[in-house]
Amino acid sequence: MVAILSREQLQASAPSVFAASPWERMSGRYRMVPTIDVVDMLGEQGFRPVRALQGRTRIPGKGDFTRHLIRFRHDDHIGPLAVGQELPELVLTNSHDGTAAYQFMAGVFRLVCSNGLTVQSADFGSISIRHSGGADFRERVIDATYQVIDQAPRSMAAIEGWKGISLTRPQQLAMASAAHEIRPNDAIKPAFLLTARRNEDYTDAEGNRDLWTTANVLQENLVQGGLRGRASTGRRVTTRPIKGVAEDIRTNRALWRLTEEMAKLA
Incomplete structure (x- = not known):
């Protein structure tokens, strides 16, 4: 069974996910939506974090705001898996230092080697949501999530063909x-x-x-x-x-x- 990251594990792997304010050099036009808030939004839709990664920086004081990546798996794919099985994942990246918007991508996890590829097909790449805030931010996040997930059957079909x-x-x-x-x-x-x-x-x-x-x-x-x-x-x-x-x-x-x-x- 896949290990869902606890809040403590998520913070240990990518502390910038929990940033409550943007990097001090950001302009007043930047609208802060903490990544952990998006994690909670996705959790309400049944998506659980299973892996997290954070980038590095040499700039003092910027480490808690750098780009981070979280891979999510839906509750439908959390149970025991067969060796060699592939599963669709949702990949989210963001930063709070102005270097990246919220970006949603499709991913594929291969159980046999516990690795994950990120899908980049000719007709589907990623969906970005800018840090502009707004009352419809939650709606845009959920919409982007399901647009990505809707691509999963095509990705899985491609994999079966490649086999x-x-x-x-x-x-x-x-x-x-x-x-x-x-x-x-x-x-x-x-x-x-x-x-x-x-x-x-x-x-x-x-x-x-x-x-x-x-x-x-x-x-x-x-x-x-x-x-x-x-x-x-x-x-x-x-x-x-x-x-x-x-x-x-x-x-x-x-x-x-x-x-x-x-x-x-x-």
Whole structure:
């Protein structure tokens, strides 16, 4: 069963979610709606926070207002899950330092590796709500939420199609080369990104692997890091995990688009 984040866990992971006022350098036009208020609004609709992440800053005093990300799952998908199952998620990002509006995106969680991609299809990206306040703010939040969730069946259908597309080793290498460009690192070769971390993600006897599994192996290696390589100086290095909100979103959405394009080619 998925672990729903308590308020204490949410605050430990992303304290800026609980900011009660904007960063001191914000102008008077900024209308403050604390993220925790939106979390509560979504909770009334059955959406529970299951993961949170906060960005970093080098500016003194700005840490409690930086960009943050929360992934939500609906009550309908909170129960026990089957290994390998995928579930739709709602992804929310915001900041209270003027760098981002409220942004709602679709996400997909894969149980086998406990990772989550962010959907970025050709006809659906995200919905933004500016920090302008207003009596209809709650209505706009709920409307944006269900617009995102309405896209879930199409995303899940795409995934089922990708599971049926088998990639040869050369095709996997081509996809890994494109993924390597998303987060370039001269210390590792693109082929390193195809390293499976569990039996379920291994290739078959002929070296083939389906498109969806390939995408998730690439995603896990890019996002979680931990790959060992050698820098141009000869020094051994280990790739770092993604910890920033903006980079997390950029990488995951780029991988989704790459998988869509690979499906067309394959």
